[in-house]
Amino acid sequence: MAKLDAADVTVKRPNLKQEVAKYVRDLILSGGARPGQRLDQDRIAEELGVSRLPVREALITLEGEGLVENVARHGSYVASLEPADISDQFEMYGLLSGLAAARAAIARPDGMVEQLEQIVAQMRVNTDPREHDRLNFMFHQVINKAGASRRLVAVLRTLSGSMPTHFFEHHTGRGFREQALDEHDTILEALRNGDGQAASTALIEHFTHTGKEAVQMLRENGFWDHEES
Incomplete structure (x- = not known):
């Protein structure tokens, strides 16, 4: 999975979820992650220096935007965007x-x-x-x-x-x-x-x-x- 420069993402409480969502959203919409590609929650958390909780919350937010599909017991994937x-x-x-x-x-x-x-x-x-x-x-x-x-x-x-x-x-x-x-x-x-x-x-x-x-x-x-x- 390609990535943006995590150093450019300022992750500050209490907006961890929003900042993680912004990072993943930009990753998808810049072509760094493609439809059907699995989004590794542990890797995202490590890159941004956060726990998995805000990553999970961010992916739920992005699912609501139609950018991510969260599949129970299988993980999160970039949605099949047209x-x-x-x-x-x-x-x-x-x-x-x-x-x-x-x-x-x-x-x-x-x-x-x-x-x-x-x-x-x-x-x-x-x-x-x-x-x-x-x-x-x-x-x-x-x-x-x-x-x-x-x-x-x-x-x-x-x-x-x-x-x-x-x-x-x-x-x-x-x-x-x-x-x-x-x-x-x-x-x-x-x-x-x-x-x-x-x-x-x-x-x-x-x-x-x-x-x-x-x-x-x-x-x-x-x-x-x-x-x-």
Whole structure:
């Protein structure tokens, strides 16, 4: 089983279960573990320096997300995901994020546009993929908080929790970064103009495209090779 760098995973109480779930989720969605592959609980616990209890709890959480299958007396396995399972996750997030963007464009809270402009400017000059991922998260977080109700923010947080968190890191050399930045510019322009419909459309198209990129990335990593052979 391929692995992410466990040193990059900060496991602190009382969120052990969430942190382990994040580690395994990223492992699966980056192609490091493939459909049908057994997830060794002892190995995961050792890599993260935790007991087996939070690992078991995390795998139950991931089963609820459709990423893992827990089989009694046999162990845990990566679920048999289809390309549509991946793209649908991004499209669902895009639809709800588009709703938040439309509201944000109309409300135009003080400082929102300026904050987004600063983030986009930093993304243009920063070449570190991990920092790029952090800035990308901030960009969408600002929009969601500006336009979403408390309930919508909670749903968006739940959806984002089951999506890859190191997307730019895994998309080096594919032209994805440049296209994503152009799409961010389009989103920002709609928000700057107070055009709710354009902002919503731009967000939906952005996440639809990102979902397709995620599927393509997994294909190139051989995620579904065993099913096609």
